[in-house]
Amino acid sequence: MEDRNMLLKSLLLVITGLVLHQDPVNSVTVTIRENVVVGKAGASVTLPCSYSTSVGTNFNVQWKFAPGNTLPSNGNQIYYYSNGGSYKPGSQADRLTIVHNPPTSGDASIQLSNIRASDNGSYACEVNNPPDFSGTGSGIVQLTVLTPPGSPSCQMSGSPIAGSDVTLQCSSSGGNPPPIYSWIFVGSKTPLLPGMMENQRTGALLLTNLSQSISGSYRCTATNELGQATCDLSISVTSSSNSGAIAGAVIGVLLALLLIAAIVIYFLRYRKKQRKVPRPEYRGSEIREDATSPVLHEDRRGPQTDSILHDTRDRDENIVI
Incomplete structure:
Protein backbone atom coordinates (compact mmCIF):
# COMPACT_ATOMS: atom_id res chain seq x y z
CA MET A 1 0.00 0.00 0.00
CA GLU A 2 2.83 2.34 0.92
CA ASP A 3 4.61 1.48 -2.33
CA ARG A 4 1.48 2.41 -4.29
CA ASN A 5 1.21 5.76 -2.54
CA MET A 6 4.83 6.52 -3.22
CA LEU A 7 4.33 5.72 -6.91
CA LEU A 8 1.37 8.06 -7.15
CA LYS A 9 3.29 10.88 -5.46
CA SER A 10 6.20 10.40 -7.83
CA LEU A 11 3.93 10.60 -10.90
CA LEU A 12 2.25 13.74 -9.53
CA LEU A 13 5.63 15.43 -9.01
CA VAL A 14 6.73 14.54 -12.55
CA ILE A 15 3.55 15.94 -14.11
CA THR A 16 3.79 19.12 -12.02
CA GLY A 17 7.39 19.62 -13.08
CA LEU A 18 6.54 19.23 -16.75
CA VAL A 19 3.77 21.80 -16.50
CA LEU A 20 5.93 24.29 -14.64
CA HIS A 21 8.77 23.98 -17.13
CA GLN A 22 6.58 24.71 -20.23
CA ASP A 23 7.01 28.11 -21.91
CA PRO A 24 4.10 30.46 -21.17
CA VAL A 25 1.66 31.06 -24.06
CA ASN A 26 0.79 34.76 -24.67
CA SER A 27 -2.54 35.68 -26.23
CA VAL A 28 -3.44 38.78 -28.27
CA THR A 29 -6.52 40.63 -27.09
CA VAL A 30 -7.93 43.64 -29.00
CA THR A 31 -10.44 45.94 -27.31
CA ILE A 32 -12.65 48.51 -29.09
CA ARG A 33 -14.09 50.91 -26.50
CA GLU A 34 -16.42 52.59 -29.06
CA ASN A 35 -17.91 50.45 -31.79
CA VAL A 36 -19.68 53.43 -33.41
CA VAL A 37 -18.06 56.81 -33.96
CA VAL A 38 -20.09 59.76 -35.27
CA GLY A 39 -18.59 63.00 -36.57
CA LYS A 40 -19.61 66.03 -38.59
CA ALA A 41 -18.22 66.59 -42.07
CA GLY A 42 -14.97 68.57 -41.89
CA ALA A 43 -14.17 67.54 -38.31
CA SER A 44 -11.54 65.12 -36.96
CA VAL A 45 -12.37 61.79 -35.29
CA THR A 46 -10.40 59.10 -33.47
CA LEU A 47 -11.04 55.43 -34.20
CA PRO A 48 -10.07 53.58 -31.01
CA CYS A 49 -8.16 50.30 -30.83
CA SER A 50 -6.26 49.01 -27.78
CA TYR A 51 -4.59 45.63 -27.30
CA SER A 52 -2.66 43.49 -24.84
CA THR A 53 0.24 41.22 -25.79
CA SER A 54 4.00 40.89 -25.34
CA VAL A 55 5.37 42.71 -28.36
CA GLY A 56 7.86 40.53 -30.20
CA THR A 57 9.96 40.82 -33.32
CA ASN A 58 7.08 39.67 -35.55
CA PHE A 59 4.55 42.10 -34.07
CA ASN A 60 2.45 44.04 -36.61
CA VAL A 61 -0.66 46.23 -36.72
CA GLN A 62 -2.94 46.97 -39.66
CA TRP A 63 -6.18 48.87 -40.34
CA LYS A 64 -8.62 48.07 -43.15
CA PHE A 65 -11.46 50.22 -44.52
CA ALA A 66 -14.70 48.89 -46.08
CA PRO A 67 -16.70 51.86 -47.48
CA GLY A 68 -20.49 52.11 -47.17
CA ASN A 69 -22.22 48.77 -46.68
CA THR A 70 -19.23 46.71 -47.84
CA LEU A 71 -18.40 43.77 -45.58
CA PRO A 72 -15.41 44.46 -43.29
CA SER A 73 -13.75 41.29 -44.59
CA ASN A 74 -13.64 42.90 -48.05
CA GLY A 75 -11.96 46.08 -46.84
CA ASN A 76 -8.74 47.56 -48.23
CA GLN A 77 -5.61 48.20 -46.18
CA ILE A 78 -5.14 51.84 -45.15
CA TYR A 79 -2.41 51.49 -42.46
CA TYR A 80 0.31 48.96 -41.68
CA TYR A 81 3.07 48.82 -39.05
CA SER A 82 5.87 46.25 -38.92
CA ASN A 83 9.54 46.22 -37.80
CA GLY A 84 9.52 49.88 -36.85
CA GLY A 85 8.06 51.13 -40.14
CA SER A 86 4.61 52.60 -40.85
CA TYR A 87 2.86 52.53 -44.24
CA LYS A 88 -0.36 54.23 -45.43
CA PRO A 89 -1.34 52.80 -48.84
CA GLY A 90 -4.96 54.00 -48.89
CA SER A 91 -6.57 57.11 -50.40
CA GLN A 92 -6.92 58.61 -46.89
CA ALA A 93 -3.16 58.67 -46.32
CA ASP A 94 -2.85 62.46 -46.16
CA ARG A 95 -5.64 62.64 -43.54
CA LEU A 96 -4.71 59.59 -41.45
CA THR A 97 -2.33 59.59 -38.48
CA ILE A 98 -1.49 56.99 -35.82
CA VAL A 99 -2.26 58.29 -32.33
CA HIS A 100 0.83 56.67 -30.71
CA ASN A 101 3.80 56.23 -32.99
CA PRO A 102 5.03 53.55 -32.93
CA PRO A 103 1.90 51.66 -31.86
CA THR A 104 3.78 49.24 -29.59
CA SER A 105 2.54 50.45 -26.19
CA GLY A 106 -0.92 48.86 -26.30
CA ASP A 107 -2.69 51.59 -28.31
CA ALA A 108 -3.18 51.25 -32.09
CA SER A 109 -5.82 53.98 -32.48
CA ILE A 110 -5.85 56.13 -35.62
CA GLN A 111 -7.18 59.62 -36.31
CA LEU A 112 -8.94 60.88 -39.46
CA SER A 113 -9.06 64.61 -40.17
CA ASN A 114 -11.40 66.63 -42.40
CA ILE A 115 -13.81 63.69 -42.64
CA ARG A 116 -16.25 63.54 -45.55
CA ALA A 117 -19.16 61.44 -46.79
CA SER A 118 -16.81 59.01 -48.57
CA ASP A 119 -15.31 58.05 -45.16
CA ASN A 120 -18.56 56.36 -44.08
CA GLY A 121 -18.04 52.65 -43.50
CA SER A 122 -16.38 49.98 -41.36
CA TYR A 123 -12.80 50.14 -40.05
CA ALA A 124 -11.09 46.93 -38.84
CA CYS A 125 -8.11 47.01 -36.45
CA GLU A 126 -5.96 43.86 -36.53
CA VAL A 127 -3.03 43.10 -34.20
CA ASN A 128 -0.76 40.09 -34.86
CA ASN A 129 2.18 38.83 -32.76
CA PRO A 130 3.35 35.45 -34.14
CA PRO A 131 3.64 32.79 -32.84
CA ASP A 132 0.90 33.96 -30.42
CA PHE A 133 -2.36 33.46 -32.30
CA SER A 134 -4.77 32.77 -29.45
CA GLY A 135 -7.27 35.34 -28.26
CA THR A 136 -9.14 38.02 -30.19
CA GLY A 137 -6.75 39.86 -32.48
CA SER A 138 -9.18 42.18 -34.29
CA GLY A 139 -12.03 44.62 -33.73
CA ILE A 140 -14.37 46.75 -35.89
CA VAL A 141 -15.34 50.42 -35.64
CA GLN A 142 -18.27 51.89 -37.60
CA LEU A 143 -17.80 55.51 -38.70
CA THR A 144 -20.82 57.68 -39.55
CA VAL A 145 -20.17 61.09 -41.11
CA LEU A 146 -22.95 63.65 -40.74
CA THR A 147 -23.45 65.89 -43.80
CA PRO A 148 -25.95 68.67 -44.63
CA PRO A 149 -28.52 68.08 -47.39
CA GLY A 150 -27.57 69.00 -50.93
CA SER A 151 -29.54 71.48 -53.03
CA PRO A 152 -32.94 69.86 -53.71
CA SER A 241 -61.78 76.34 -71.77
CA ASN A 242 -58.47 78.15 -71.80
CA SER A 243 -56.65 74.89 -72.04
CA GLY A 244 -58.81 73.90 -75.03
CA ALA A 245 -58.14 77.21 -76.74
CA ILE A 246 -54.44 76.87 -76.11
CA ALA A 247 -54.49 73.32 -77.48
CA GLY A 248 -56.42 74.50 -80.57
CA ALA A 249 -53.95 77.32 -81.14
CA VAL A 250 -51.04 74.94 -80.88
CA ILE A 251 -52.65 72.53 -83.35
CA GLY A 252 -53.39 75.41 -85.75
CA VAL A 253 -49.78 76.57 -85.67
CA LEU A 254 -48.57 73.04 -86.32
CA LEU A 255 -50.91 72.63 -89.31
CA ALA A 256 -49.79 75.98 -90.75
CA LEU A 257 -46.16 74.93 -90.44
CA LEU A 258 -46.91 71.63 -92.19
CA LEU A 259 -48.67 73.48 -95.03
CA ILE A 260 -45.76 75.86 -95.52
CA ALA A 261 -43.34 72.94 -95.50
CA ALA A 262 -45.43 71.13 -98.17
CA ILE A 263 -45.48 74.23 -100.40
CA VAL A 264 -41.72 74.69 -100.12
CA ILE A 265 -41.07 71.02 -100.93
CA TYR A 266 -43.40 71.16 -103.97
CA PHE A 267 -41.74 74.35 -105.26
CA LEU A 268 -38.24 72.87 -104.92
CA ARG A 269 -39.23 69.69 -106.75
CA TYR A 270 -40.93 71.68 -109.55
CA ARG A 271 -37.83 73.83 -110.07
CA LYS A 272 -35.69 70.71 -110.11
CA LYS A 273 -37.81 69.12 -112.86
CA GLN A 274 -37.70 72.35 -114.93
CA ARG A 275 -33.92 72.33 -114.88
CA LYS A 276 -33.85 68.73 -116.16
CA VAL A 277 -35.99 69.36 -119.39
CA PRO A 278 -33.50 69.66 -122.38
CA ARG A 279 -33.94 72.60 -124.76
CA PRO A 280 -34.14 71.76 -128.54
CA GLU A 281 -31.13 72.75 -130.60
CA TYR A 282 -31.69 74.28 -134.06
CA ARG A 283 -29.00 74.90 -136.70
CA GLY A 284 -29.71 77.20 -139.57
CA SER A 285 -28.04 74.90 -142.14
CA GLU A 286 -30.28 71.95 -141.31
CA ILE A 287 -33.67 71.33 -142.81
CA ARG A 288 -36.31 70.83 -140.19
CA GLU A 289 -38.73 67.98 -140.65
CA ASP A 290 -41.72 70.26 -140.30
CA ALA A 291 -40.36 72.88 -142.77
CA THR A 292 -42.41 73.60 -145.92
CA SER A 293 -40.91 72.27 -149.17
CA PRO A 294 -39.37 75.02 -151.38
CA VAL A 295 -41.03 73.49 -154.39
CA LEU A 296 -44.60 74.64 -154.47
CA HIS A 297 -47.32 72.84 -156.25
CA GLU A 298 -48.25 74.23 -159.60
CA ASP A 299 -51.69 75.13 -158.54
CA ARG A 300 -50.32 77.11 -155.57
CA ARG A 301 -48.07 79.32 -157.67
CA GLY A 302 -49.23 82.77 -158.23
CA PRO A 303 -48.04 85.42 -160.63
CA GLN A 304 -45.62 86.69 -158.08
CA THR A 305 -44.17 83.23 -157.59
CA ASP A 306 -43.64 82.70 -161.33
CA SER A 307 -41.89 86.03 -161.59
CA ILE A 308 -39.52 85.10 -158.78
CA LEU A 309 -38.67 81.75 -160.40
CA HIS A 310 -38.10 83.42 -163.80
CA ASP A 311 -35.65 85.90 -162.33
CA THR A 312 -33.82 83.09 -160.58
CA ARG A 313 -33.34 81.16 -163.85
CA ASP A 314 -32.03 84.27 -165.57
CA ARG A 315 -29.38 84.80 -162.86
CA ASP A 316 -28.28 81.19 -163.10
CA GLU A 317 -27.73 81.47 -166.87
CA ASN A 318 -25.49 84.48 -166.46
CA ILE A 319 -23.16 82.66 -164.03
CA VAL A 320 -19.87 81.82 -165.76
CA ILE A 321 -18.40 78.47 -164.67
Whole structure:
Protein backbone atom coordinates (compact mmCIF):
# COMPACT_ATOMS: atom_id res chain seq x y z
CA MET A 1 0.00 0.00 0.00
CA GLU A 2 2.83 2.34 0.92
CA ASP A 3 4.61 1.48 -2.33
CA ARG A 4 1.48 2.41 -4.29
CA ASN A 5 1.21 5.76 -2.54
CA MET A 6 4.83 6.52 -3.22
CA LEU A 7 4.33 5.72 -6.91
CA LEU A 8 1.37 8.06 -7.15
CA LYS A 9 3.29 10.88 -5.46
CA SER A 10 6.20 10.40 -7.83
CA LEU A 11 3.93 10.60 -10.90
CA LEU A 12 2.25 13.74 -9.53
CA LEU A 13 5.63 15.43 -9.01
CA VAL A 14 6.73 14.54 -12.55
CA ILE A 15 3.55 15.94 -14.11
CA THR A 16 3.79 19.12 -12.02
CA GLY A 17 7.39 19.62 -13.08
CA LEU A 18 6.54 19.23 -16.75
CA VAL A 19 3.77 21.80 -16.50
CA LEU A 20 5.93 24.29 -14.64
CA HIS A 21 8.77 23.98 -17.13
CA GLN A 22 6.58 24.71 -20.23
CA ASP A 23 7.01 28.11 -21.91
CA PRO A 24 4.10 30.46 -21.17
CA VAL A 25 1.66 31.06 -24.06
CA ASN A 26 0.79 34.76 -24.67
CA SER A 27 -2.54 35.68 -26.23
CA VAL A 28 -3.44 38.78 -28.27
CA THR A 29 -6.52 40.63 -27.09
CA VAL A 30 -7.93 43.64 -29.00
CA THR A 31 -10.44 45.94 -27.31
CA ILE A 32 -12.65 48.51 -29.09
CA ARG A 33 -14.09 50.91 -26.50
CA GLU A 34 -16.42 52.59 -29.06
CA ASN A 35 -17.91 50.45 -31.79
CA VAL A 36 -19.68 53.43 -33.41
CA VAL A 37 -18.06 56.81 -33.96
CA VAL A 38 -20.09 59.76 -35.27
CA GLY A 39 -18.59 63.00 -36.57
CA LYS A 40 -19.61 66.03 -38.59
CA ALA A 41 -18.22 66.59 -42.07
CA GLY A 42 -14.97 68.57 -41.89
CA ALA A 43 -14.17 67.54 -38.31
CA SER A 44 -11.54 65.12 -36.96
CA VAL A 45 -12.37 61.79 -35.29
CA THR A 46 -10.40 59.10 -33.47
CA LEU A 47 -11.04 55.43 -34.20
CA PRO A 48 -10.07 53.58 -31.01
CA CYS A 49 -8.16 50.30 -30.83
CA SER A 50 -6.26 49.01 -27.78
CA TYR A 51 -4.59 45.63 -27.30
CA SER A 52 -2.66 43.49 -24.84
CA THR A 53 0.24 41.22 -25.79
CA SER A 54 4.00 40.89 -25.34
CA VAL A 55 5.37 42.71 -28.36
CA GLY A 56 7.86 40.53 -30.20
CA THR A 57 9.96 40.82 -33.32
CA ASN A 58 7.08 39.67 -35.55
CA PHE A 59 4.55 42.10 -34.07
CA ASN A 60 2.45 44.04 -36.61
CA VAL A 61 -0.66 46.23 -36.72
CA GLN A 62 -2.94 46.97 -39.66
CA TRP A 63 -6.18 48.87 -40.34
CA LYS A 64 -8.62 48.07 -43.15
CA PHE A 65 -11.46 50.22 -44.52
CA ALA A 66 -14.70 48.89 -46.08
CA PRO A 67 -16.70 51.86 -47.48
CA GLY A 68 -20.49 52.11 -47.17
CA ASN A 69 -22.22 48.77 -46.68
CA THR A 70 -19.23 46.71 -47.84
CA LEU A 71 -18.40 43.77 -45.58
CA PRO A 72 -15.41 44.46 -43.29
CA SER A 73 -13.75 41.29 -44.59
CA ASN A 74 -13.64 42.90 -48.05
CA GLY A 75 -11.96 46.08 -46.84
CA ASN A 76 -8.74 47.56 -48.23
CA GLN A 77 -5.61 48.20 -46.18
CA ILE A 78 -5.14 51.84 -45.15
CA TYR A 79 -2.41 51.49 -42.46
CA TYR A 80 0.31 48.96 -41.68
CA TYR A 81 3.07 48.82 -39.05
CA SER A 82 5.87 46.25 -38.92
CA ASN A 83 9.54 46.22 -37.80
CA GLY A 84 9.52 49.88 -36.85
CA GLY A 85 8.06 51.13 -40.14
CA SER A 86 4.61 52.60 -40.85
CA TYR A 87 2.86 52.53 -44.24
CA LYS A 88 -0.36 54.23 -45.43
CA PRO A 89 -1.34 52.80 -48.84
CA GLY A 90 -4.96 54.00 -48.89
CA SER A 91 -6.57 57.11 -50.40
CA GLN A 92 -6.92 58.61 -46.89
CA ALA A 93 -3.16 58.67 -46.32
CA ASP A 94 -2.85 62.46 -46.16
CA ARG A 95 -5.64 62.64 -43.54
CA LEU A 96 -4.71 59.59 -41.45
CA THR A 97 -2.33 59.59 -38.48
CA ILE A 98 -1.49 56.99 -35.82
CA VAL A 99 -2.26 58.29 -32.33
CA HIS A 100 0.83 56.67 -30.71
CA ASN A 101 3.80 56.23 -32.99
CA PRO A 102 5.03 53.55 -32.93
CA PRO A 103 1.90 51.66 -31.86
CA THR A 104 3.78 49.24 -29.59
CA SER A 105 2.54 50.45 -26.19
CA GLY A 106 -0.92 48.86 -26.30
CA ASP A 107 -2.69 51.59 -28.31
CA ALA A 108 -3.18 51.25 -32.09
CA SER A 109 -5.82 53.98 -32.48
CA ILE A 110 -5.85 56.13 -35.62
CA GLN A 111 -7.18 59.62 -36.31
CA LEU A 112 -8.94 60.88 -39.46
CA SER A 113 -9.06 64.61 -40.17
CA ASN A 114 -11.40 66.63 -42.40
CA ILE A 115 -13.81 63.69 -42.64
CA ARG A 116 -16.25 63.54 -45.55
CA ALA A 117 -19.16 61.44 -46.79
CA SER A 118 -16.81 59.01 -48.57
CA ASP A 119 -15.31 58.05 -45.16
CA ASN A 120 -18.56 56.36 -44.08
CA GLY A 121 -18.04 52.65 -43.50
CA SER A 122 -16.38 49.98 -41.36
CA TYR A 123 -12.80 50.14 -40.05
CA ALA A 124 -11.09 46.93 -38.84
CA CYS A 125 -8.11 47.01 -36.45
CA GLU A 126 -5.96 43.86 -36.53
CA VAL A 127 -3.03 43.10 -34.20
CA ASN A 128 -0.76 40.09 -34.86
CA ASN A 129 2.18 38.83 -32.76
CA PRO A 130 3.35 35.45 -34.14
CA PRO A 131 3.64 32.79 -32.84
CA ASP A 132 0.90 33.96 -30.42
CA PHE A 133 -2.36 33.46 -32.30
CA SER A 134 -4.77 32.77 -29.45
CA GLY A 135 -7.27 35.34 -28.26
CA THR A 136 -9.14 38.02 -30.19
CA GLY A 137 -6.75 39.86 -32.48
CA SER A 138 -9.18 42.18 -34.29
CA GLY A 139 -12.03 44.62 -33.73
CA ILE A 140 -14.37 46.75 -35.89
CA VAL A 141 -15.34 50.42 -35.64
CA GLN A 142 -18.27 51.89 -37.60
CA LEU A 143 -17.80 55.51 -38.70
CA THR A 144 -20.82 57.68 -39.55
CA VAL A 145 -20.17 61.09 -41.11
CA LEU A 146 -22.95 63.65 -40.74
CA THR A 147 -23.45 65.89 -43.80
CA PRO A 148 -25.95 68.67 -44.63
CA PRO A 149 -28.52 68.08 -47.39
CA GLY A 150 -27.57 69.00 -50.93
CA SER A 151 -29.54 71.48 -53.03
CA PRO A 152 -32.94 69.86 -53.71
CA SER A 153 -34.76 69.79 -57.04
CA CYS A 154 -38.46 70.69 -57.40
CA GLN A 155 -40.67 69.11 -60.08
CA MET A 156 -44.38 68.93 -60.91
CA SER A 157 -46.27 65.83 -62.02
CA GLY A 158 -49.58 66.42 -63.85
CA SER A 159 -51.23 69.34 -65.73
CA PRO A 160 -52.33 72.40 -63.73
CA ILE A 161 -55.91 72.52 -65.07
CA ALA A 162 -58.72 73.77 -62.88
CA GLY A 163 -60.46 70.93 -61.06
CA SER A 164 -57.63 68.43 -61.55
CA ASP A 165 -54.85 67.25 -59.18
CA VAL A 166 -51.08 67.69 -59.39
CA THR A 167 -48.15 66.54 -57.24
CA LEU A 168 -45.12 68.66 -56.43
CA GLN A 169 -42.02 66.56 -55.73
CA CYS A 170 -38.91 67.67 -53.81
CA SER A 171 -35.76 65.53 -53.53
CA SER A 172 -32.24 66.22 -52.23
CA SER A 173 -29.00 64.40 -52.93
CA GLY A 174 -26.82 63.57 -49.94
CA GLY A 175 -27.57 64.53 -46.40
CA ASN A 176 -26.86 62.32 -43.38
CA PRO A 177 -29.11 61.84 -41.52
CA PRO A 178 -31.73 61.90 -44.32
CA PRO A 179 -33.44 65.30 -44.48
CA ILE A 180 -37.05 66.16 -43.68
CA TYR A 181 -38.97 68.08 -46.38
CA SER A 182 -41.45 70.90 -45.86
CA TRP A 183 -43.43 73.01 -48.37
CA ILE A 184 -44.81 76.53 -48.11
CA PHE A 185 -47.06 78.56 -50.41
CA VAL A 186 -44.98 81.71 -50.90
CA GLY A 187 -46.97 84.88 -50.18
CA SER A 188 -49.72 83.09 -48.27
CA LYS A 189 -50.57 83.90 -44.65
CA THR A 190 -50.65 80.17 -43.89
CA PRO A 191 -47.91 77.71 -44.93
CA LEU A 192 -50.38 75.46 -46.79
CA LEU A 193 -53.98 75.90 -47.90
CA PRO A 194 -56.87 73.40 -47.62
CA GLY A 195 -56.58 70.69 -50.25
CA MET A 196 -52.77 70.52 -49.92
CA MET A 197 -51.39 67.26 -48.46
CA GLU A 198 -47.69 67.06 -47.55
CA ASN A 199 -45.41 64.06 -46.97
CA GLN A 200 -42.34 65.25 -45.06
CA ARG A 201 -40.49 61.96 -45.52
CA THR A 202 -40.80 61.67 -49.31
CA GLY A 203 -41.00 65.39 -50.11
CA ALA A 204 -44.30 65.11 -52.02
CA LEU A 205 -47.02 67.79 -51.93
CA LEU A 206 -50.41 66.84 -53.37
CA LEU A 207 -52.63 69.68 -54.63
CA THR A 208 -56.23 68.60 -55.19
CA ASN A 209 -59.14 70.28 -57.01
CA LEU A 210 -56.99 73.05 -58.48
CA SER A 211 -58.33 76.59 -58.72
CA GLN A 212 -56.96 79.96 -59.80
CA SER A 213 -56.40 80.91 -56.15
CA ILE A 214 -53.53 78.45 -55.69
CA SER A 215 -51.55 79.70 -58.67
CA GLY A 216 -48.19 81.05 -57.53
CA SER A 217 -44.80 80.06 -56.17
CA TYR A 218 -44.10 77.11 -53.87
CA ARG A 219 -40.90 76.57 -51.87
CA CYS A 220 -39.50 73.27 -50.57
CA THR A 221 -36.95 73.15 -47.73
CA ALA A 222 -34.80 70.07 -46.99
CA THR A 223 -33.54 70.11 -43.39
CA ASN A 224 -31.38 67.98 -41.09
CA GLU A 225 -29.34 68.78 -37.97
CA LEU A 226 -26.41 70.09 -40.02
CA GLY A 227 -28.24 72.54 -42.27
CA GLN A 228 -30.91 73.13 -44.88
CA ALA A 229 -31.35 73.88 -48.59
CA THR A 230 -34.32 75.10 -50.67
CA CYS A 231 -35.80 75.10 -54.18
CA ASP A 232 -38.76 77.00 -55.71
CA LEU A 233 -41.46 76.01 -58.22
CA SER A 234 -44.15 78.18 -59.83
CA ILE A 235 -47.47 76.89 -61.18
CA SER A 236 -50.23 78.66 -63.13
CA VAL A 237 -53.69 77.08 -63.04
CA THR A 238 -55.69 77.37 -66.28
CA SER A 239 -59.38 76.73 -66.86
CA SER A 240 -60.50 73.86 -69.09
CA SER A 241 -61.78 76.34 -71.77
CA ASN A 242 -58.47 78.15 -71.80
CA SER A 243 -56.65 74.89 -72.04
CA GLY A 244 -58.81 73.90 -75.03
CA ALA A 245 -58.14 77.21 -76.74
CA ILE A 246 -54.44 76.87 -76.11
CA ALA A 247 -54.49 73.32 -77.48
CA GLY A 248 -56.42 74.50 -80.57
CA ALA A 249 -53.95 77.32 -81.14
CA VAL A 250 -51.04 74.94 -80.88
CA ILE A 251 -52.65 72.53 -83.35
CA GLY A 252 -53.39 75.41 -85.75
CA VAL A 253 -49.78 76.57 -85.67
CA LEU A 254 -48.57 73.04 -86.32
CA LEU A 255 -50.91 72.63 -89.31
CA ALA A 256 -49.79 75.98 -90.75
CA LEU A 257 -46.16 74.93 -90.44
CA LEU A 258 -46.91 71.63 -92.19
CA LEU A 259 -48.67 73.48 -95.03
CA ILE A 260 -45.76 75.86 -95.52
CA ALA A 261 -43.34 72.94 -95.50
CA ALA A 262 -45.43 71.13 -98.17
CA ILE A 263 -45.48 74.23 -100.40
CA VAL A 264 -41.72 74.69 -100.12
CA ILE A 265 -41.07 71.02 -100.93
CA TYR A 266 -43.40 71.16 -103.97
CA PHE A 267 -41.74 74.35 -105.26
CA LEU A 268 -38.24 72.87 -104.92
CA ARG A 269 -39.23 69.69 -106.75
CA TYR A 270 -40.93 71.68 -109.55
CA ARG A 271 -37.83 73.83 -110.07
CA LYS A 272 -35.69 70.71 -110.11
CA LYS A 273 -37.81 69.12 -112.86
CA GLN A 274 -37.70 72.35 -114.93
CA ARG A 275 -33.92 72.33 -114.88
CA LYS A 276 -33.85 68.73 -116.16
CA VAL A 277 -35.99 69.36 -119.39
CA PRO A 278 -33.50 69.66 -122.38
CA ARG A 279 -33.94 72.60 -124.76
CA PRO A 280 -34.14 71.76 -128.54
CA GLU A 281 -31.13 72.75 -130.60
CA TYR A 282 -31.69 74.28 -134.06
CA ARG A 283 -29.00 74.90 -136.70
CA GLY A 284 -29.71 77.20 -139.57
CA SER A 285 -28.04 74.90 -142.14
CA GLU A 286 -30.28 71.95 -141.31
CA ILE A 287 -33.67 71.33 -142.81
CA ARG A 288 -36.31 70.83 -140.19
CA GLU A 289 -38.73 67.98 -140.65
CA ASP A 290 -41.72 70.26 -140.30
CA ALA A 291 -40.36 72.88 -142.77
CA THR A 292 -42.41 73.60 -145.92
CA SER A 293 -40.91 72.27 -149.17
CA PRO A 294 -39.37 75.02 -151.38
CA VAL A 295 -41.03 73.49 -154.39
CA LEU A 296 -44.60 74.64 -154.47
CA HIS A 297 -47.32 72.84 -156.25
CA GLU A 298 -48.25 74.23 -159.60
CA ASP A 299 -51.69 75.13 -158.54
CA ARG A 300 -50.32 77.11 -155.57
CA ARG A 301 -48.07 79.32 -157.67
CA GLY A 302 -49.23 82.77 -158.23
CA PRO A 303 -48.04 85.42 -160.63
CA GLN A 304 -45.62 86.69 -158.08
CA THR A 305 -44.17 83.23 -157.59
CA ASP A 306 -43.64 82.70 -161.33
CA SER A 307 -41.89 86.03 -161.59
CA ILE A 308 -39.52 85.10 -158.78
CA LEU A 309 -38.67 81.75 -160.40
CA HIS A 310 -38.10 83.42 -163.80
CA ASP A 311 -35.65 85.90 -162.33
CA THR A 312 -33.82 83.09 -160.58
CA ARG A 313 -33.34 81.16 -163.85
CA ASP A 314 -32.03 84.27 -165.57
CA ARG A 315 -29.38 84.80 -162.86
CA ASP A 316 -28.28 81.19 -163.10
CA GLU A 317 -27.73 81.47 -166.87
CA ASN A 318 -25.49 84.48 -166.46
CA ILE A 319 -23.16 82.66 -164.03
CA VAL A 320 -19.87 81.82 -165.76
CA ILE A 321 -18.40 78.47 -164.67
